[in-house]
Amino acid sequence: MPLPQKIRNVAIIAHIDHGKTTLLDSLLNQSKLFRDNQDMGERMMDSYDQEKERGITIFAKHTSLPFDDYKINIIDTPGHADFSGEVERILGMVNSVLLLVDAQEGPMPQTRFVLSKALQMGLRPIVVVNKVDRPHADPDRVLNETFDLFTELGATDEQLDFKFCYASGLTGFAKKHLEDASIDMRPLFELIVEAVPAPQGDPSHPFLMQALTISYDDFVGRQACGRILDGTVKKGQNLALTNVSGKPIFFSVTRIQSHLGLNKVELDEASAGDIVIISGMPDVTIGDTLSDAKEVVQLPPINIGEPTLSVEISVNNSPFVGKSGKNVTMNKIRDRLEKEKKANISLKIETDANDNDRITVSGRGELHLAVLIEAMRRESFEFSVSKPRVITQEIDGVKHEPIEKVYVEVPEVYSGQVIEELSRKKGEMQHLSTTEHGITKMEFLIPTRGLMGYRNDFLTVTRGLGILTSIFEGYAPWKGPLKGRLRGVMISGCAGKTNGFACFNLQERGTLFVKPGDEVYEGMIVGENSRDNDLIVNVTKAKQLTNVRASGSDENIILTPPLQMTLEQAINYIEDDELVEVTPSEIRLRKRVLNETDRKRKERGL
Template identity: 40%
Template structure:
């Protein structure tokens, strides 16, 4: 039998699911488990189940061709072979894709922490992530230097987004930041795609260094070198050479997508959101609680804009002819979780609760962010 899927039961423990290719299997049988490393270890099968529709029914004996579930083997993984202990022969293993995207799952540190979810502590978060490892074999969970944060790696954005949605429905509350397995590749690929670049080759040396080759129009490289040095924080090397003349095609995108950041805590009001929509698109509607450092919208400029969406219109004794005309707000932009994860920058994260997910700056104080950015620019100037 080749293990193709895993399940877990609080009473039965780890459950292995797969198809029997040869022979038969009965409950309480002694078997041999052959792992990916070639090690053979003896085990005992405690329970055997067959599938009928959506039901899982107990069985005494199962034959070749049946898809079954068995319990009693604690340390088992997808791709392992369960065989006769006297004729242990491994079946071709199932290859599991390596993780490509990493997220940091951390305890929610926003001012709204605990209002919408009951499971907010690091102990609860750790137990839930470790429990996921029992059935989600392509997931990786690593401890960090902080007891409140964990590195979680998956096969892609959708793989991790499913885990996040499941945890939200289980009343967990936490915050996320996103990394790619090879740093900067996602950012570079997105920027070069906007510059009409075509990838021709990509090589990975196995040590975290990636060589990427593109065909890029010369006009697409205008301003790219300085952006490249900032985006890779001085860790990247760029070189270019002329290939040939080609007909001009397409338009190089030059728009940036940056954040509108709330400047103070409170409740968003129509007047404040009207001012924000004069700068870009908003993510919240009137009556939404906000806090300093929360991202309330986006705009097509190069730097973030700090704005007060809680600001109310001052009352005066003077009225214009149009003073009482109702002003209408544009509908707020409602991002899906995958879109939010794609939108956030390196200094931002996603706050996840059972009722909502919000975008925010890692450092909530605008003054602290400004001083940090000034120090970073000084380091870039002196080459540190």
């Protein structure tokens, strides 16, 4: 059991794709926790399937590394703005942060967000200029830009006097000066031991800890993770859990766990300063206080940022229900969402008392919600998802909506189109500058609903050369109506199997979402119309056969490959009268009302 002065607690924060997880790989490799012939692969901490596929960190991960006679607890945090709720809580667990900055790109929008949170909490960050071995790296410029950012965010004199080093997570070296030899990660380990303050706390005081992250185990139930603020905890010890109500619930500790490398290790006891996972409490949530049963204490609750987007999840009632999924009833969907709510506190799940066939799920952004929907889909769930809606607030009797701060970098030739499109979506330009390399940098304030679904159009307009990132800025008065999708859709008028002849005749009318041989049903969206109106089509119509055969009478048809939408693209594409049908094998688009006659009646209010 290490003494508090021999423990260092630190989190790694950065903009998305600036190399947090890769740097942690190098630290893990140098800690000699694995065999020499053990193949651990890349991005070891990204253990979740979707993290490996998307190439991003979604959940904060804990690890512990030995260095000389010190124990260094490191937490890898998500870089995407949608998962900023994870970052906010983690900062309460550590005594400093490693702020990673790309040696070429410099500070980016999410760098600003996570750094401001760290500075507000009084932490003194250590700046790591990463990827210094890249061809176009300019570490001196990036270091100056980072200092300017510290100043802009109101850092104190002590915070401005930050320690820094240069590193390459991919190659596996760190150095305090650019002219030093590139050997290994030891200089970074030494900097952490030197610059990160030891955790406060006295092992002789009564036990005290606040739950900052929650996990769930099928055998022991909910588990609370946090830093022990005071005292010592032993297996079998009686503790008190105090939630927002202020009424303590007493329980016995069944398990104490810590981290070592990629594994959890069970402990008999742990003391002040260490980060541990405690099991045994009946129910626990973020911000609850765990204290000695003889001296009950309640710490101030933790404020978590409110969700900004919501979707409605309902039972799949299409003709293809149950073809590929096993869990199709509302009871199973509700149980799965309630289980998610236990571990993912930044999601909000509400059931409508008047409508048992629908559940509203609210989150921080499209990706936040899409990760949950994709996870359920992989667990053989089948359901329908509505178009996302922004969550508005009533402030002083005026309707307010969420606003995003958008940072855009595009080649100068495309800047005019981007400005025109964002202005049409009620965006207000805050800043514009063009570098000597012909890259235009812009900042906009734009309603969240104006940004929904725009990212794909942005990549098309900029030929994939643009960068667009956004961060929640706050609430502003409602900006008025926004134009929706510019084009209509092609809707199947009958059920059946598509064929090449019908697809060939329809592809000149727009873009198809289906290919020959796909099963369709009435009311299913099979493509995008080239005009602004919806079009009923027969995508199952076969060629009329005759008994006359002659060379050249049959054309050799050439079909354009169909557009295959990802889950996020599909959710952003649909309108209010449409749904995304999510199944383990397929993602389909459909109208809420499948029958054409019923849709027309509904439009006329009959």
